[in-house]
Amino acid sequence: MNDVYILGIGMTRFARHKDTTAVDLGVSAVADALGDAGIDVRDVDAMYAGHVYGGMVAGQSVAAGCGLAGIPVVNVENACASGTTAIIEAAYGIRSERYRCVVACGFEKVSDRAGMLAPADDDFEGQLGLVFPAWHAMRARMYMNEYGLTREQLALVAVKNHHNGARNSKAQYRNEITVEDVANSREIASPLRLFDCCPKGDGAAAVILGSKELADHAARHSRTVRIRGMGLFSGAADGKYSALFEDVTARAAQTAFDEADLLPEDTNFAEVHDCFTIAEGLRVEGLGLCPPGTYFQQLEEGRWTTDGRTPINPSGGLLAKGHPLGATGVAQLCEITTQFRGEAGDRQVKKADVAVAHTRGGSVPGTEGGSCAVVVCMAD
């Protein structure tokens, strides 16, 4: 089984890209990643493209736009976990020696869609009003009752991630905010306010994955990033899941850590699916980085900031960097690689040898949730 290396990264700024198509965004990110890897297009064997609204052959269009027309392309769709799913499927292509070099990319144009993201036709909970903001609001309220979470602690997630996003040139929001700004922002679904929710935006990200042989050959960067463990699951339906503990996150994380032969406590920093402030806490707890019910206390104590013991979302996360669905998971790997290389500037974490990426998305009534994907990376 081949090890999998990240040879190059590329991403657009996450923003409202009014006059650019999803495919154009994808082409830009893939071209940047090819350049960063120093790989010739003839060395690329295949592409996995993660997107939700891109259309039936959007990945093939991106490939054609990058001089990669002809290669095998698979469009992958797993809601907000689409990008990470593309990475996992691409990485298995390297692991299994099916391919030597694979592009994993994600792209999305969301800003031209009216209103919030609509629930799927068969998501009757969503159709009846239990859309994502409402669901996360209920979880926040339950967490408050169970663990004594305060409204101010919740706001600190947005404050931290905006602090990081302000230091990331690719982020959609580059302004710092205060607890008061969160408290004064428009109410969305009590207790969640506007700054508790990630924005709508457009963007693309790409990584070039390759075998060790290719990584050694192409080595152009200070440090090499190896994908050590991966986990992909859909939510269970055994009735044991809880709104306060993300079993699907825990299962995907355990598989990924087991594969990597690492423990959650080995994690130096993580990029986590913070679609809402409450979600960051629940997902960090689900990943096993702290016990259930303790995330927000440790947030107040400074553990999760870029100069803390375990920085969470140094990129700014979904809350500040933005969330163009399919691009999100791939952008997390771009951030991890940037941090491993020590090129993250003002948001550089102190120790970057082991990092975790996590996305989760979609809703299937009667189960714990749609899809969850976790990737564990290690410096080589």
Place this chain on the structure above:
Amino acid sequence: MNDVYILGIGMTRFARHKDTTAVDLGVSAVADALGDAGIDVRDVDAMYAGHVYGGMVAGQSVAAGCGLAGIPVVNVENACASGTTAIIEAAYGIRSERYRCVVACGFEKVSDRAGMLAPADDDFEGQLGLVFPAWHAMRARMYMNEYGLTREQLALVAVKNHHNGARNSKAQYRNEITVEDVANSREIASPLRLFDCCPKGDGAAAVILGSKELADHAARHSRTVRIRGMGLFSGAADGKYSALFEDVTARAAQTAFDEADLLPEDTNFAEVHDCFTIAEGLRVEGLGLCPPGTYFQQLEEGRWTTDGRTPINPSGGLLAKGHPLGATGVAQLCEITTQFRGEAGDRQVKKADVAVAHTRGGSVPGTEGGSCAVVVCMAD
């Protein structure tokens, strides 16, 4: 590298399923396939779900509806090649020993979509009027000029496939038609008439793939089907492609035959992407089953009927069995398995040891086409 076996198959009838959702169709097909395989749901490791319009976590919904909630699910979208792509990705999961047992399924609800299938936003050729019927009409006209194809020969494809579909209880159209019926049907894009075009319809299909160990253990059927070779490509952009020869089909076929260590002439029968009558000829020629420009002559001579030397589309193909996009490629593997088992009744082919499945779909301007997938199966 593990060999890949088809342990079980299931499909709905292809039809206008007015009151059934795409997910419900998928659940029905997967449940049937699990029953046919005699596999317990706890033995299933993962699912790949091919669909175009299913939505962001439709595969996860199908899994949950079959008692498979919790497993890794990947939704795969490659236009009309989505189902075969799901099969190829699932089969690589077995080959690479990532999984022991994987469900590959495809499902689609098309009948509730108004009008023809709309071209993608970035398919400017389609937006300008070069939609699929128009493109295939131009190819038919060129073929007529180049090789002397007659309008009657073209009609014989529809006549043959309706003859087969009339003998398939899963087919959308179960009536035989004549050359006159084709000639008298409504003109769509000259020279193509209504019966030269596949219908809109809904449906689902599923196959259970497993390792040899599992195939031996689960053996419940007279014969075992092994997936021997697979090819997946997107259309090239090197300007060498021709409207009269499908380079992307030829490349996917060559990879699949090479992997199988077989030649095109070893093929006993094939399921081919006959979205239009002209397309069947071009694809059979692209697969290498006969030289370019000879398909229709050999059609008149009877080579491609179920009692001919190399039956094409014994199931009825897209023209008669129907074409619910994501389901199509998976249904081809169901037909191949049924034929290998000798259970195809009135449409049974004489020799069923080596068979080929082929789908192609999508359009990317500036390249030869969207996506093409070929699978070579062999009796074990």
